[in-house]
Amino acid sequence: MSNISIISEKCVGCKSCMRQCPYGAISMKDKKAEIGENCTLCGACVEACKFGAILMEKDSNNWQQSGDNYSGICVLAEQFNGHIKAVTYELLAKAGELALSLKTKVSVILLGYNVKDNAKALIAHGANEVLAVDNIMLKDLNEEIYPELITQIIKQYKPEILLIGATAFGRSIAPRIASALNTGLTADCTKLEIDSKTGLLFQTRPAFGGNLMATIACPLRRPQMATVRPKVLKAAEADSSREGRIIYPEVSFPKNIKLRILETVLSDSQKINVADADIVVAAGMGMGNIKNMKLVDELAEVLGGAVGATRAIVDLGWAEYSQQVGQTGKTVAPKIYIACGISGAIQHLAGIASSAYVIAINKDKDAPIFKSANVGIVGDCLEILPELVKSLKKIKESKVKIGA
Structure with a gap:
């Protein structure tokens, strides 16, 4: 076990270590520093002490100190009803870039x-090998079984880096896997890169409600784990000529499983995922009240798109969290994004930066959203949306008549 101690003869009671400790784990007694039980062995105090009075001993038998036995980059593929989620292909493209820097495999x-076809698709999108477990018990995304099997595979194949999509399922199982592997986890990343000096994975994510961006590294533990937001990375085109291996690892299914999935029922907002939709109609505080949200629903329905919302709308309970777009919600990249009554806070704009075409409707002509929009309409959404829906329905009806 790692340990930290104070060399009493060298300590002068300057309190530099106390001020530097982020956990308040150091106190002073008889003008000497003392380490409390809430110490996390982060090492901040060691760097702060100018007198060499703090000694930190690391367990030399712990493989995680060097990671010499760990290599390669691993992506967790997420599938639902037999279909691979788009975020998996996005992660594969980034994993390929990182692998080039580290000169390793993906x-x-x-x-x-019945995952064989999916395994071939993953190879076409950049995987060198697919570690597949094919079993009827894995038909549903069971949050008790999946982490256990993934942990077993990681221990067998020892990847240096493990990437997981920051979906609802990924966010649920990633902490369980990290805990079982006794390693760190950076959640909800928006950027990944390899540090040229150390070879460590630098993981960048929003912090303090999206007001700051933090870059985090995991120097002592392996694998280095990160969950990554969908749509912040771009997937590579599939190449059917690529060759790779499909390996079926030996795993032991957990016994006495307490969680059993009887039925999966999708809510209306989940039927068209806002992160995957080509058209997103999003609501902001300009919609006035929850009753007016039906105007956004109607426009999304006639366009065949998904309904999005700002954080303020979700916090009020007018929309579900799964619909939230922005730095603390989902990142989207639709062909058309229609912002209805959205002012355009920087946290929201970060979530729509990859949208191909932005249409903004707002009665405030100075709203920041107009600076990011391709088309801006100054006016009241409550008046514009009904007319827009009416016009679109007429266009659809006319096309049907012509076709008939």
């Missing part, structure tokens, strides 16, 4: 039922 962990 593996994918694929759990599911």
